[in-house]
Amino acid sequence: MKLAIIGTGYVGLVAGVCFAEAGNDVVAVDVNLEKLARLRNGQLPIYEPGLEHLFARNAREERLVFTDDLAHAVSHSEIIFLALPTPPGENGGADLKYVLGAARDIGRLLKSDSGYKIIVTKSTVPVGTVDKVRAAIAENAQSEFDVVSNPEFLREGVAVDDFMKPERVVIGIGDGSPDPHRAENTMRELYRPFLLSGNPLLVMDARxxxxxKYAANSMLALRISFMNDIATLCEKCGADVDKVRLGIGVDSRIGRRFLFAGTGYGGSCFPKDVQALIATGEEFGAPQAILEATEAINARQKTTLIPRIEAHFGADLxxxxxxxxxxxxKPNTDDIREAPALVILDELISRGASVRAYDPEAAEAVQRQVGDKYGDKLCFVKRHYDACDGADALVIATEWPKFR
Structure with missing residues (x-):
């Protein structure tokens, strides 16, 4: 099939590369000319295991091309994926300005001879977005189109495997679809190569x-916060949280995953999606009290190591x-968004400490983000054991395999 991917961020790149690997012709669109130049030069802006090899092969064989020409991408494609940022707004809800802006641009390009198109919301978007995208496109569109929801369920660090062998594919058909069976059948055909192992494609209404998507990520975030709360209780009462984790994880109703206590969750998805679902609950008069607690526990957990450090060294470091x-x-990514390590770093330096930091993939991203903010209080090293030279203590904030 001929596909367009609007947006070359994390989701757009992984989707574009994996769709191309399955034999589709993919045009990826971005407005950032510098980023496009790097992509055409074979330089990926993200670290994701397994992606670079597939990217290079499909770009070389011209199944994956990059452009800033939206008109070319729209005319080239049968299916157009919107993989654009949805940053948190003032109330924590998702800001749809990029998604709806692209939808309006696509609508202006759908002329009477454009033929039938399917526009897919691949970004994580709040309930009702498919309706808004349809309305935005319909303002100027002259040809027939459908809008469907197809949320991604990618885990950073294993995103290529998640895309190529998904546990499920979710397709949401909007109420205003002129031909819902046509849209469904086209999406089934697109995803057929990815579901040969028998995992389901679930068709439902768009809302x-x-x-x-929000409920899935929020459930996982809830499990993390729950176990962190249990870990606090175990510490206070003399129990071993690892033994508790094993004791409950063997229960098939609970399962073993996402039961590890730690410094809290971060990244581009869990914090944003929990906030967005809380905001959605407020919008519809259904407060999400359990998610509000999840968020509060996570904020507390990011500083949970600091009292322990102060108990040993004192408040002045x-x-x-x-x-x-x-x-x-998390390990196997260079993503530092909402990373607990950055909170720990700031807390230590604000108390007068110096920090020698190491990460196999994310150090450059932190250097770019903090700049000279910490002066000579922060230095980065090339090898993890070098960070320990002259150190009074070691803090392990990310579970990279080499740290075990």
């Missing part, structure tokens, strides 16, 4: 599909040096 292993929010 259910939209909320499914002047003259102390800490080795910090791990800066990314």
């Amino acid at each position: 259910s599909a939209e909320i499914t 002047s003259g102390k040096t800490f080795a910090l292993w791990g800066l990314a929010f």
Whole structure:
């Protein structure tokens, strides 16, 4: 099939590369000319295991091309994916300005001879977005089109495997679809190569599909905060949280995953999606009290190591040096968005400490973000053991395999 991917961020790149790997012709669109130049030069802006090899092969064989020409991409494609940022707005809800702006631009390009198109919301978007995208396109569109929701369920660090062998694919068909069976059948055909192992393609209404993504991520965030709360209780009462984790994880109703206590969740999805679902609840008069607690526990957990450090060294950490292993929010990624390590870093330096930091992939991203903010209180090292030279203590903030 001929596909257009609007947006070359994390989701757009992974989707574009994997669709091309399955034999589709993919045109990826971005307005950032510098980024496009790097992509055409074979330089990926993200670190994701397995992606670079597939990217290089499909770009070389011209199944994956990059452009800033939206008109070319729209005319080239049968299916157009919107993989654009949806940053949190003032109330925590998703800001749809990029998604709806692109929808209006696409609508202006759908002329009477454009033929039938399917526009897919691939970004994580709040309930009702498919309706808004349809209305935005319809303002100027002269040809027939459908809008469907197809949320991504990618985990950073294993995103290529998640896309190529998904546990499920969710397709949400909007109420205003002129031919819902046509849209469904086209999407089934697109995803057929990815579901040969028998995993399901779930077809539902668009609003259910939209909320499914938020509910899935929020459920996982809730499990993390729950176990962190249990870990606090275990510490106070003399129990071992690892033994508790094993004791409950063998229960098939609970399962073993997302039961590890730690410094809290971060990244581009969980914090944003929990906030967005809370905002959606407020909008519709259905407060999400359990998610409000999830968020509060996570904020507390990011600083949970600091009282322990103060108990040993005192509140004034002047003259102390800490080795910090791990800066990314999780292993196997260079993503530092909402990373607990950055909170720990700031807390240590604000108390007078110096920090020697190491991360195998995320150090450059942190250097770019903090600049000279910490002066000589922060230095980055090339090897993790070098961070320990002259250090008074070691803080492990990310579970990279090499730290075990």
